[in-house]
Amino acid sequence: MTSSLSDVQSPFPEPTTDEAMSGLTAAFDPGRFHDDAMDIVNRLTAYLGDRSVRGLDLIDPAVLLKAARGLMTPERQHVADFDPDRVNQIVNLYAETGIPVHSPGYMGRQFSGVVPLAGLIDLVSSVVNQPSSFYEAGQLPNVAERLMADELNRFIGWDRDRFAMVTTSGGSLANLTALLAARNRAFPQIWTRGAGDTPGPPAIAISEDAHYSVTRAAGVLGIGERQIIRLPADRTGRIRPDLAEPVLEEARERGLRPFCLVASAGTTSMGAFDPLEELADLARRHELWLHVDGAHGASLLLSDRHRDKLRGIEHADSLTWDAHKMLFMPAPCTLLFYRDKTAAHGAFKQRASYVFDEEPDIYSAYDSADKNFECTKRPMIMPLWTVWSVYGQALFAQKIDRLCEMTRQAHRMISAEPDFAVAHEPESNILCFRYLPDGMDPAAAHRLQLEIRNRIRGGGRFFISKVDIHGVAALRVVVMNHLIEADHLAMLIAEIRDIGQQVLRESATARHDQRNGSHS
Structure with missing residues (x-):
């Protein structure tokens, strides 16, 4: 005999409406938030003020797992009572087990200790929760993205009426998106009909020292390892343009169809900057899209002393720029620039009635969902725009x-x-x-x-x-x-x-x- 859902007895007694609502209301209580926030800010203030030389305290994962499990409430039937000591222990464990990015002993990775104001604005973003792929969901973030695009493009040097910028979650995703745009420009039929109709295998040309995200993106795009053209580099990791040309010609003789050359502005291994002017000439001769992975080094554009290392960037077709590296923002925050804004729309050729407006208007003109992979996207531009607005470029x-x-x-x-x-x-x-x-x-x-x-x-x-x-x-x-x-x-x-x-x-x-x- 089949039972109806109404006959199935729950093993847990149902709380009364008042009981259920009191726990729910307490969890969202603004006064509780204020007290919690002040306690956490005081803890973080002490964390920022610790100038001791310290590195990573690497803990056995089993030990950390046990400690973290011990901080989880055993309550299963009701909303647990708030325990400020539990919250303090969680915050302390979080801070103590992380890489101390604000310590002078930290010299290991490319992510940075953030400008403290940026962390506060990241808190605001988490609380007001405005996904920023659409103007109607995140009005100020979309305007701020346009403003920061204009500010930073002054250092790139593209036509202000023709370029475009979108934010995305990390340099790896930005590189993938740029390669998608480059591939779709070279092979416009591939989005709908696949790679079967292409006149030769699509290929990309990269440095021997390129970041692994570029080869990963090639794999995602269906470009096999054999279609990756490795360009010779010197002992510092910089592409040799004089040796790259014969390698490209040999690849074409093998039947490959290279569509993009990826250069680096600050390689991950040694921080090398490829010669962008010479590579731009090479890309033009071979009709290749020039993408610059400047995740680490593009920020040097802001320095009068070091800007020359990116000489020729104005000739690139696209640029990846991580703000969570040398602009000292919370991760992730990556800026993907296109010299031609029409190319920005070429990465994703889709329509969806539940998000894309059939009749564009002044609001949808600020949407970015048709130009980036994410539909729900953090308003990652807000910390950068706020810090830039308050302190300026200097x-x-x-x-x-x-x-x-x-x-x-x-x-x-x-x-x-x-x-x-x-x-x-x-x-x-x-x-x-x-x-x-x-x-x-x-x-x-x-x-x-x-x-x-x-x-x-x-x-x-x-x-x-x-x-x-x-x-x-x-x-x-x-x-x-x-x-x-x-x-x-x-x-x-x-x-x-x-x-x-x-x-x-x-x-x-x-x-x-x-x-x-x-x-x-």
Whole structure:
């Protein structure tokens, strides 16, 4: 016999309407929010004020899982009573287990400690919750996006009446979107009929040192590894235009149809800037879309001292620019620029009656959903626009100049150490180097750098990263904190040397014990 839904008894007693509403009302209570917010702001103020040199405290995931589970309410039937101590413990655990991006010991990654005002505006965005792909849902964010586009385009140099900008969630998504626009321009039939009708396999040309998101985007687009044309780079990771031309010609002879050349403005590994003017000429000769992945380095456009590293950017067709890197905003916040705004509409050729207006008006002219992947999109432009509105360009330029200068200082200091070897001269705020004491076996250099990096990370004072350069690991610092001084760099150098010497002694002892064991 089949029971109706009304016959099924819930294992939990139904709360009364008053009980249910009291818990629900309390969770949304503005007064409760005020008290919670003040407690959290006070905790974050202390966090920002901690200038100690500290790195990453890497915790066993099982230990953290147990601690986090212990902070979850056991209540299952009713809305649990608010527990301020539980909230404080969650905030403390969140802050203490994260990378301390505001510490002078943090030199490991390309995301930044944010301008504090940007964090406050991000809180406002979370509370007012205005998804910004459509003007009617996020009026000010869409206007702010247009304003920031105009402000930043002054440094790019495109025709203000023809260019376009959209925000998107990260450089990887921006690169994918730009490649979609480039592919659809070169193969307009591919969106509806697929790649079967293309006259030869579509291909993209990239640097040997391109970010992995570019090759990932190629995979998403159905461009296999064999259709990725790898352009030769010099020892610093910059594309060699003189060697790139014959590689492109050879690819065409193999039947490939390259449609886009991707250049880098600040590679992830060494911060190298490709020669954009020469690559723009190359792209024109081969009728290629020139996309510049400037996720890290495009921000140097704001600096009078460093803008020349992007000479030729005005000739690009599109540009990826991460504000959560060298514009010091909360992640993610990426700006995708197009030289020709009609190309921005070419990435996605869709209509949907529930979101796209059949008759455009003054409001829908500010919509961006037809130009970016996301339908529901955070108003990520608001922290950047607010900080720019309050402080102006100089805040960003001064911090960028400071970071680049301290990286050059690190280069000078490390170059002067006889047991260290720098891998390149820094073009921005990224520097790679190795600890190589006299008599070091070259075959052991790779493992030594890896062990040094891992022990530094476990030590808790500094956080640095590593990268393989020409097959050999190198230590890598990314100077993102303007509070870093020469003394901090000297401390890091000393710690690397101490750890390196310790590793070598342990290795020598192990070899000695192994020999003695084999002799016995």
